[in-house]
Amino acid sequence: MRVWGRPAGGRRASPRVRFDHAVLGSAGIAIALIVLAFLALPIIALVTYQPLHALVHGFGARVATDAIIVSLKTNAIAFAVMVALGTPFAYILARRRFPGRSAVITLVEVPLVMPPAVAGLGLLVAFGRLGLLGHALDALGVDLAFTQAAVVMAILFVAGPFYLRGAIAAFSAVDPTLLDVAATLGAGPLRRMVRIAVPLAAGGLGAAAAVAFARGLGEFGATILFAGSFQGTTQTLPLAVYSLFDANLDQAVAIGVLLILLSAAVLLLTKVLGRSWPAAGSGFAPAIPRPGRAPR
Amino acid sequence: MLHLDIALARRAFELRVALRLGAETLTLVGRSGAGKTSLLRAIAGLEHPRAGTIALERELWLEAERGIDLEPERRRVGYLPQDYGLFPHLSVADNVRFAGRRERPDLLERLGIGQLARARPGELSGGERQRVALARALARDPRVLLLDEPFAALDAITRAEVRDELGALLDELGLPTLLVTHAFEDAAALGGRVGVLEAGRVLQVGRPEAIQRSPADAVVAALTGANVLSGQAVRSGAGARVRIRGGGELLSAVPAEGPVQIAVHPWTLVRAEAGEAGLSDTVTAVHRDGGRLVVRMTRLIVHLPVGSGAQAPAVEPGNVLTLRAAPEDVIVLPGGAAGGKR
Numbered sequence: 001m002r003v004w005g006r007p008a009g010g011r012r013a014s015p016r017v018r019f020d021h022a023v024l025g026s027a028g029i030a031i032a033l034i035v036l037a038f039l040a041l042p043i044i045a046l047v048t049y050q051p052l053h054a055l056v057h058g059f060g061a062r063v064a065t066d067a068i069i070v071s072l073k074t075n076a077i078a079f080a081v082m083v084a085l086g087t088p089f090a091y092i093l094a095r096r097r098f099p100g101r102s103a104v105i106t107l108v109e110v111p112l113v114m115p116p117a118v119a120g121l122g123l124l125v126a127f128g129r130l131g132l133l134g135h136a137l138d139a140l141g142v143d144l145a146f147t148q149a150a151v152v153m154a155i156l157f158v159a160g161p162f163y164l165r166g167a168i169a170a171f172s173a174v175d176p177t178l179l180d181v182a183a184t185l186g187a188g189p190l191r192r193m194v195r196i197a198v199p200l201a202a203g204g205l206g207a208a209a210a211v212a213f214a215r216g217l218g219e220f221g222a223t224i225l226f227a228g229s230f231q232g233t234t235q236t237l238p239l240a241v242y243s244l245f246d247a248n249l250d251q252a253v254a255i256g257v258l259l260i261l262l263s264a265a266v267l268l269l270t271k272v273l274g275r276s277w278p279a280a281g282s283g284f285a286p287a288i289p290r291p292g293r294a295p296r
Numbered sequence: 297m298l299h300l301d302i303a304l305a306r307r308a309f310e311l312r313v314a315l316r317l318g319a320e321t322l323t324l325v326g327r328s329g330a331g332k333t334s335l336l337r338a339i340a341g342l343e344h345p346r347a348g349t350i351a352l353e354r355e356l357w358l359e360a361e362r363g364i365d366l367e368p369e370r371r372r373v374g375y376l377p378q379d380y381g382l383f384p385h386l387s388v389a390d391n392v393r394f395a396g397r398r399e400r401p402d403l404l405e406r407l408g409i410g411q412l413a414r415a416r417p418g419e420l421s422g423g424e425r426q427r428v429a430l431a432r433a434l435a436r437d438p439r440v441l442l443l444d445e446p447f448a449a450l451d452a453i454t455r456a457e458v459r460d461e462l463g464a465l466l467d468e469l470g471l472p473t474l475l476v477t478h479a480f481e482d483a484a485a486l487g488g489r490v491g492v493l494e495a496g497r498v499l500q501v502g503r504p505e506a507i508q509r510s511p512a513d514a515v516v517a518a519l520t521g522a523n524v525l526s527g528q529a530v531r532s533g534a535g536a537r538v539r540i541r542g543g544g545e546l547l548s549a550v551p552a553e554g555p556v557q558i559a560v561h562p563w564t565l566v567r568a569e570a571g572e573a574g575l576s577d578t579v580t581a582v583h584r585d586g587g588r589l590v591v592r593m594t595r596l597i598v599h600l601p602v603g604s605g606a607q608a609p610a611v612e613p614g615n616v617l618t619l620r621a622a623p624e625d626v627i628v629l630p631g632g633a634a635g636g637k638r
Contacts, residue, residue, distance in 0.1 A: 180342050181381035183368035185395040185436050195394065199385045 058254025067240035078155040090167035120225025150227035159216035166208020170201035302348030311496035323483035326493035332476035341368035374433030382417035396435035517559035544575035549623040564625035574620035
């Protein structure tokens with residue numbers, strides 16, 4: 001009997017072919033094991049580094065709880081700002097055609113490839129006391145550097161573009177005809193965005209927000225340069241790991257495990273979102289498709 | 297009364313259309329790319345003509361010269377795009393409510409889709425989708441209806457059914473309605489006036505029968521489904537004898553002289569008796585469509601009664617048939633010289 005769809009099915013494989021298959025098969029398994037081990041071992045090592053009670057004790061230490069509070073607070077604010085400003089911005093960028101549009105999109109993507117430490121330096125020389133806007137901010141009585149606001153800005157600068165990029169892609173994938181029809185049905189721009197575009201792009205928006213949140217949670221380089229690492233004000237979880245690295249490795253590892261758990265939760269959330277909105281996919285760095293409808 | 301006179305730049309040509317539309321259905325027929333969708337979108341406010349005016353009664357929607365260009369949400373149009381544009385994430389009832397901002401069970405009932413109120417668009421058939429889209433457009437309380445290829449997404453049987461229903465509904469509504477389609481038969485079936493759109497221009501407007509009988513040119517004739525042939529005419533009695541390029545001849549009831557283009561509809565051609573003059577052509581394909589045979593030939597499309605297979609040679613691919621038409625059914629196209637105006 002011929003087995004369609006499996007070209008070799010009907011033919012008897014020669015011994016040579018069978019040998020090749022066996023070798024390739026075992027080589028494939030070996031490669032898979034090496035890759036998985038490489039990815040999993042550091043995580044296993046962190047979790048098993050100390051007995052469970054020591055780990056749980058580490059979670060409760062003052063330095064850890066301070067860092068948790070700083071991390072959650074700054075990330076929540078950054079997240080809210082990112083969604084509130086980023087969503088309409090991405091919608092406009094996805095819908096409107098204007099000169100310089102590609103330049104704007106490229107600008108949005110620059111922070112994605114900028115080393116975080118350079119981003120922190122940039123923020124410092126832009127908004128710091130001696131920076132570009134330093135005098136203006138000083139005159140207003142605002143001093144941003146080394147404050148919690150600086151942490152929020154660092155997270156926004158580094159993680160925000162992940163959301164923008166995903167949101168532009170998600171909005172670009174919405175059938176423009178539906179938004180046109182909504183307009184003819186009497187819906188103004190805001191109602192079109194809220195009632196049609198956002199629900200239809202929800203999967204992609206959710207995935208992009210989750211990726212950006214995970215990135216913000218792990219933010220280190222920009223924060224330490226622009227906001228410093230002061231326990232209770234600017235010391236986020238990653239900064240706490242770094243500052244405890246010399247002093248108390250057990251404690252550092254405990255916070256590391258905490259960050260892994262948080263990130264895993266976010267990853268799980270994107271998977272669940274991806275399942276309820278199939279259009280969302282995994283949402284990791286989706287490409288921005290070319291804009292527009294071909295005129296009929 | 298909708299009044300429009302616009303110029304809209306397209307990639308390949310400029311759409312220039314002037315129309316007046318009362319409480320009637322005007323069907324615009326044109327090939328794909330003729331500018332049909334662009335025209336509807338311009339009326340809806342989704343395209344921005346570089347010049348011209350659009351006005352509904354005394355309400356000015358567009359006056360390009362004065363920079364007046366009302367947003368789509370401020371023009372009261374019921375616009376059905378080609379795939380109906382239903383919102384996939386909203387139920388039928390919510391789709392309709394989107395337009396009027398309130399429940400409209402009356403509209404759902406009127407269009408026979410009351411039982412589908414909770415369904416999502418993805419669960420509906422093509423005909424049901426169209427009715428939902430119509431209900432939604434009507435919930436907007438439109439002053440003009442714009443329908444883009446409302447039958448394109450339907451299969452042949454549903455198409456005829458939906459066309460009759462829509463025709464009846466449009467009569468009942470009495471709204472100025474502009475419907476565009478690529479199929480002249482849709483226009484003929486819906487009644488009302490028909491316009492022929494080609495490369496952004498309206499070539500002819502009139503009753504479907506009138507356009508079919510006296511098409512303005514070869515393009516219009518071809519769109520009405522006619523075979524368009526070139527030939528050389530010689531006066532003969534009160535009419536003319538047309539020697540067709542590629543062989544054969546047909547008689548025309550109207551006088552003509554010199555190079556001409558003629559149009560003959562597939563249903564006016566019949567098989568010639570042995571020895572009778574006519575047009576010979578080779579059959580390439582035959583299929584049965586209801587009570588007739590649709591015969592494709594190298595130069596012609598012919599509809600023959602199913603019984604016409606009895607006469608030799610049989611109506612089969614490869615055989616050469618000789619056909620003729622009554623002189624009054626042979627239309628000599630205006631413009632004279634082969635190639636016509638374009």
